[in-house]
Amino acid sequence: MQNQSRRRVAKYIAGRLAGGESPQRIAKILAAYLVMSKQTRLTDLVLRDIETEILRDHGHLVTKVISARKLSNETRAELIKMLRREVNAKTVELLETIDENLIGGIVIHTPEAELDASLKTRLTRLKAI
Numbered sequence: 619m620q621n622q623s624r625r626r627v628a629k630y631i632a633g634r635l636a637g638g639e640s641p642q643r644i645a646k647i648l649a650a651y652l653v654m655s656k657q658t659r660l661t662d663l664v665l666r667d668i669e670t671e672i673l674r675d676h677g678h679l680v681t682k683v684i685s686a687r688k689l690s691n692e693t694r695a696e697l698i699k700m701l702r703r704e705v706n707a708k709t710v711e712l713l714e715t716i717d718e719n720l721i722g723g724i725v726i727h728t729p730e731a732e733l734d735a736s737l738k739t740r741l742t743r744l745k746a747i
Contacts, residue, residue: 631664676708680713684720
């Protein structure tokens with residue numbers, strides 16, 4: 619089997635997911651391909667490329683959100699509204715994680731950028747001054 623570029627693989631996977639194929643099945647196919655082609659070191663990059671393709675071709679943004687405590691419904695709605703506007707997405711999916719070490723605030727990861735508005739980072743910056 620010939621190795622494909624990771625962007626080509628991402629486009630293929632994104633199309634299958636958008637077509638309604640089972641994410642579990644697609645994950646198995648992708649994992650098998652990466653292992654067989656000895657490209658497992660590219661896993662994070664391929665996943666980010668898939669998220670980028672899904673946004674670009676299908677208008678769906680997958681965003682990782684890390685916060686010190688559970689987001690309120692109001693905060694979640696405002697965050698989704700802001701992300702839809704900023705990246706011109708039709709839909710936004712938040713993958714939420716709680717990390718009490720942040721103390722307060724939020725960290726947002728999109729396929730193209732990261733916004734770290736956590737209290738932990740702000741305190742670290744102040745300490746460095």
